[in-house]
Amino acid sequence: MLRALTTEEKAQSQATMKRANAELANRRKVLVQKLRKLNPDTASLRKLEEDLITIRDVKGLPVIIRKGTEIILNYEMFARLLRTLKRRPLTIRIDPGRMSIDFSGHTDGSIRLYELPVYQRELLLDLPIITLEEGD
Numbered sequence: 171m172l173r174a175l176t177t178e179e180k181a182q183s184q185a186t187m188k189r190a191n192a193e194l195a196n197r198r199k200v201l202v203q204k205l206r207k208l209n210p211d212t213a214s215l216r217k218l219e220e221d222l223i224t225i226r227d228v229k230g231l232p233v234i235i236r237k238g239t240e241i242i243l244n245y246e247m248f249a250r251l252l253r254t255l256k257r258r259p260l261t262i263r264i265d266p267g268r269m270s271i272d273f274s275g276h277t278d279g280s281i282r283l284y285e286l287p288v289y290q291r292e293l294l295l296d297l298p299i300i301t302l303e304e305g306d
Contacts, residue, residue, distance in 0.1 A: 172252050172300070175231065175245060179298035183231040183245070190293035191227045197289075198225050228290050237302040239264045241285045242294060248283065262302060 175183070201222045208215045230244035241264050251271070252260075258275040269283045285291065 172249055172302070175233070175298065175300075179233070180231060182296065182298050183233055186294055186297055187228045187232055190232075190290060193293050194225055194227055194290070198222060201225070225289065228286070228294065232286060232290075232294050232297055234297045234299045235264070235269070235302060236299055237262060237264050239266060240299075241267070241269050241283075242291050242297065243269065243283060243285065245300070251281065251283075 230246040233245040258273040261272040263270045271281045
């Protein structure tokens, strides 16, 4: 169902992730410098603290998953999820910003995976593309 990433794709994803994480670290550094210059009682201080908390590094192996539409997800997490559901009939749909996986078996259910945040996606250029077949 889901093919393994090639060595080149893994290297490409890791290199892109490292570049994005370096840029995110720079953004956090700038925010910390701005925080140090502000008066502790200002509202902008709280806003900068919130921004600092929300900027997180990219984890795993980010890839573009394509099935009609595209979504950027952590490949390792997606593959692990599919391995858990491997003996169940699955229906995978990609909508803008999220992927829905409907499964059945002795229990039926649905799982939604949301795309990486915008601040991470805008830095993740040149990612490997995994195309899911229409039967998946």
